[in-house]
Every structure is written in structure tokens, then in C-alpha cells.
Amino acid sequence: MIGLLTVIVLGSLILSIGISTAFVSQTQLILTGHADYEYAVRALVSACVEESVHRLKLDGAYVGGTVPLGSDTCTVAVSGVGGTRAVTASATLNGYTRTVTATATLKQNAALNSRAWSITAWSENDPP
DSSP states (O other): OOOHHHHHHHHHHHHHHHHHHHHHHHHHHHHHHHHHHHHHHHHHHHHHHHHHHHHHHHOOOEEEEEEEEEEEEEEEEEEOTTTTTEEEEEEETTTTEEEEEEEEEEOOTTTTTOEEEEEEEHHHHHHH
């Protein structure tokens, strides 16, 4: 009788440890997948800022809008006048949102015949 009770208790304990291990492993797999989305949305919004600075170089009056990048899109707002502009880009991918605010500064050569915008400040904003 005591032997049977011991076998039942040990079997229950081993079963609960096995189930707990399975749930922990499943949770780790889910979190790993979500981390991949975080990296992907960060890369998307970074590319969006770079594309916006390129568009600003082509058109000094560029104020932003929706920027398509492959099958994804992001939203850009460009503010400021003169040689300093604030570029705010926001992208969402599979429920993950990342917003970046960058400061672009206009650099001109001595002959004033070439214009280049460079990013001089970068700030990642946490989503609300």
C-alpha cells in the first residue's frame, strides 16, 4: 500500500515537472519570435529615416508622407526650415511599433554646388 502511494506521488511529481518544462520551452519559443519582430521593425524604421533623408536631398521642400519599403510601409514627418530638419519616422510590423526622431543637417561644399544631408542626432522613442 505504501509502495503504491509512493509510486503515484512520484509519478505525479515527474508529470508536473515535465508539463512545466514544456510550458517554459513553449514560452521561450514565443518570446524568441517576438524578439525577431522587434529587430525587423527597428531595421524598417531605420531604412525609412535613411530614405527620407535621401528624398530631402532630392527635394528641399520634402515634408514626409508614407514611404513604401518592399512590402512594408512607414510614416514620415519632416519639420523645420533651413539647414536643420527633424525627421520623425514610425513603423509597425506584426503589432510592434517603433518611432525614431532624427536630426538632419545640411552640409554644402565651398562652391555651394553640392548638397548633402547628414544625420547628426538619433533618438528612438518607446511606443505609447
